[in-house]
Amino acid sequence: MSPGPSSEEPNHAGDSPQPSEPLFSARATTLFRVALGAAVLLVTGTGFMASAYFHSSSWDGIGFAPAQPVPFSHKLHAGELRMDCRNCHATVETSAFAGMPSTETCLSCHSQLLTSAPTLQPVMASDAHHVPLQWIRVTRLPDHVYFDHSIHVNKGVGCTSCHGEVGEMAVIAQRDPLTMRWCLDCHRNPGPRLRPSSEIFAAISPVARPHDPREELMRLDHIHLMNLTDCSTCHH
Ligand code: HEC
Ligand code: HEC
Ligand code: HEC
Ligand code: HEC
Ligand code: HEC
Structure with missing residues (x-):
C-alpha cells in the first residue's frame, strides 16, 4: 500500500489531511x-x-385516487353528515374553479371535535404554522382545454354527473375518463342529463324520474346547442 496522501485514496478517519489535498x-x-x-x-x-404512459390511449385516469395529506372522507362529510358541497367548494357556482376548503373551514368543527385524532394532526399543524394543506388534485384537464364549473352548475348539470357518487366515496376517485369524446357525448345532447336546480348538489345521483318532455324542452330552451360542439368552445 502506498503510504501518504495519494489522489486515488479517500480520506480515512484518523489520517491527518494535507492542506493541499482536494476535498474529494x-x-x-x-x-x-x-x-x-x-x-x-x-x-x-x-x-x-x-x-x-399518460399519453398512451390506455391512459384515461379512471380510478385515480392519490393519497391526501388528511384522509378526508366525502362519504362521511358530504354523504352521512349531509354537508353542502358549497361549504367547502365555495366558488363552484360563480367561477370556473370549484375552490378548495381552507384550514379554517375544517376548524369550524374540528377546533372542538376530534382535536386529538391522529388523522387530524396535519390540520392542527397547518393552523399552528399558517401553512395551507396541500390537497392533491384528482380531476385535471390538460392546459389546452377550457372548462368552467359555473356554467354547468347553473345550466342544470349536477356534480355527480361528472364526478360520480361522491357521497359514497371514502376516498375521491376519478370515475369518468374526461376525454374530449366524454365531453362531446353530453354536449351533443345534454337534455336527458340535466336536473332541476334543487338536485344539482346532491352527493348521490337522484333516482331517474319518469321522462318529462315538457321540462326537458323548457330547459333546452336555455341551452345554446349551436356552439356546444365548436372547437373554440373548449379550445380558446
Ligand atoms: C360541519 C362539521 C365538520 C366540518 C366542517 C369538517 N368535519 Fe371532519 N368530521 C366531522 C364529524 C362529525 C366527524 C365524525 C366524528 C365521529 O366519528 O364521531 C368528522 C370526522 C373527520 C375525520 C375522521 C377523524 C378520525 O380519525 O376519526 C377527519 C380526518 C376529518 N373529519 C377531516 C376533516 C377535514 C380535513 C375537514 C376540512 C376540509 C373537515 N373534517 C371538516 C365534522 C366536520
Ligand atoms: C367538509 C368539506 C367538504 C365538503 C362538504 C365537500 N368536499 Fe369535496 N373536497 C374536500 C376536500 C378537503 C378535498 C380534497 C381532498 C380529497 O380529494 O378528498 C375535496 C375534493 C373534492 C373533489 C376532487 C377534486 C379534484 O382534485 O379533482 C371533488 C370532485 C369533490 N371534492 C366534490 C365534492 C362534492 C360533489 C361535494 C358535495 C356533494 C363535496 N365535494 C363536498 C372537502 C369537501
Ligand atoms: C360538466 C362536468 C362537471 C360538473 C358538473 C362538475 N365538475 Fe368539478 N370538475 C370537472 C372537471 C373536468 C374538473 C377538472 C378541471 C380542470 O382541470 O381544469 C373538475 C374539478 C373539480 C374540483 C377540483 C378543483 C377545480 O375547480 O379544478 C373540485 C373540487 C370539483 N370539481 C368539485 C365539483 C363540485 C362540488 C361540483 C358540483 C357543484 C362539480 N365539481 C361539478 C367536471 C365537472
Ligand atoms: C353532462 C353534460 C356535460 C358534460 C359531461 C360536459 N358539459 Fe360542458 N356544458 C354542458 C351544458 C348543459 C352547458 C351549457 C350550454 C349553454 O347553454 O351555454 C355546457 C357548457 C360548456 C362550456 C361553455 C360554453 C359557452 O357557451 O360558453 C364549456 C367551455 C364546456 N361546457 C366545456 C366542457 C368540457 C371541457 C367538458 C369535458 C371535460 C364538458 N364541458 C363536459 C354540459 C356538459
Ligand atoms: C366539449 C369540449 C371540447 C370540444 C367542443 C372540443 N374539444 Fe378537443 N379536447 C377536449 C378535451 C377535454 C381534451 C383533452 C382530453 C383528450 O385528449 O381527450 C381535448 C383534446 C384535444 C386535442 C389534443 C388531443 C391529444 O391527444 O392531446 C386536440 C388536437 C383537440 N382536442 C382538437 C379539437 C378540435 C379540432 C375540435 C373541434 C372539432 C375540438 N377539439 C372540440 C374538449 C373539447
Whole structure:
C-alpha cells in the first residue's frame, strides 16, 4: 500500500489531511459522477416512461385516487353528515374553479371535535404554522382545454354527473375518463342529463324520474346547442 496522501485514496478517519489535498479524491469524484449520471438517467427515463404512459390511449385516469395529506372522507362529510358541497367548494357556482376548503373551514368543527385524532394532526399543524394543506388534485384537464364549473352548475348539470357518487366515496376517485369524446357525448345532447336546480348538489345521483318532455324542452330552451360542439368552445 502506498503510504501518504495519494489522489486515488479517500480520506480515512484518523489520517491527518494535507492542506493541499482536494476535498474529494479523484476516485470519489468519478464515483460521484457515475452515480449522478445514473440518477439523471433514472429520473429522465422514468419521466419518459411516465409521459409515454399518460399519453398512451390506455391512459384515461379512471380510478385515480392519490393519497391526501388528511384522509378526508366525502362519504362521511358530504354523504352521512349531509354537508353542502358549497361549504367547502365555495366558488363552484360563480367561477370556473370549484375552490378548495381552507384550514379554517375544517376548524369550524374540528377546533372542538376530534382535536386529538391522529388523522387530524396535519390540520392542527397547518393552523399552528399558517401553512395551507396541500390537497392533491384528482380531476385535471390538460392546459389546452377550457372548462368552467359555473356554467354547468347553473345550466342544470349536477356534480355527480361528472364526478360520480361522491357521497359514497371514502376516498375521491376519478370515475369518468374526461376525454374530449366524454365531453362531446353530453354536449351533443345534454337534455336527458340535466336536473332541476334543487338536485344539482346532491352527493348521490337522484333516482331517474319518469321522462318529462315538457321540462326537458323548457330547459333546452336555455341551452345554446349551436356552439356546444365548436372547437373554440373548449379550445380558446
Ligand atoms: C360541519 C362539521 C365538520 C366540518 C366542517 C369538517 N368535519 Fe371532519 N368530521 C366531522 C364529524 C362529525 C366527524 C365524525 C366524528 C365521529 O366519528 O364521531 C368528522 C370526522 C373527520 C375525520 C375522521 C377523524 C378520525 O380519525 O376519526 C377527519 C380526518 C376529518 N373529519 C377531516 C376533516 C377535514 C380535513 C375537514 C376540512 C376540509 C373537515 N373534517 C371538516 C365534522 C366536520
Ligand atoms: C367538509 C368539506 C367538504 C365538503 C362538504 C365537500 N368536499 Fe369535496 N373536497 C374536500 C376536500 C378537503 C378535498 C380534497 C381532498 C380529497 O380529494 O378528498 C375535496 C375534493 C373534492 C373533489 C376532487 C377534486 C379534484 O382534485 O379533482 C371533488 C370532485 C369533490 N371534492 C366534490 C365534492 C362534492 C360533489 C361535494 C358535495 C356533494 C363535496 N365535494 C363536498 C372537502 C369537501
Ligand atoms: C360538466 C362536468 C362537471 C360538473 C358538473 C362538475 N365538475 Fe368539478 N370538475 C370537472 C372537471 C373536468 C374538473 C377538472 C378541471 C380542470 O382541470 O381544469 C373538475 C374539478 C373539480 C374540483 C377540483 C378543483 C377545480 O375547480 O379544478 C373540485 C373540487 C370539483 N370539481 C368539485 C365539483 C363540485 C362540488 C361540483 C358540483 C357543484 C362539480 N365539481 C361539478 C367536471 C365537472
Ligand atoms: C353532462 C353534460 C356535460 C358534460 C359531461 C360536459 N358539459 Fe360542458 N356544458 C354542458 C351544458 C348543459 C352547458 C351549457 C350550454 C349553454 O347553454 O351555454 C355546457 C357548457 C360548456 C362550456 C361553455 C360554453 C359557452 O357557451 O360558453 C364549456 C367551455 C364546456 N361546457 C366545456 C366542457 C368540457 C371541457 C367538458 C369535458 C371535460 C364538458 N364541458 C363536459 C354540459 C356538459
Ligand atoms: C366539449 C369540449 C371540447 C370540444 C367542443 C372540443 N374539444 Fe378537443 N379536447 C377536449 C378535451 C377535454 C381534451 C383533452 C382530453 C383528450 O385528449 O381527450 C381535448 C383534446 C384535444 C386535442 C389534443 C388531443 C391529444 O391527444 O392531446 C386536440 C388536437 C383537440 N382536442 C382538437 C379539437 C378540435 C379540432 C375540435 C373541434 C372539432 C375540438 N377539439 C372540440 C374538449 C373539447
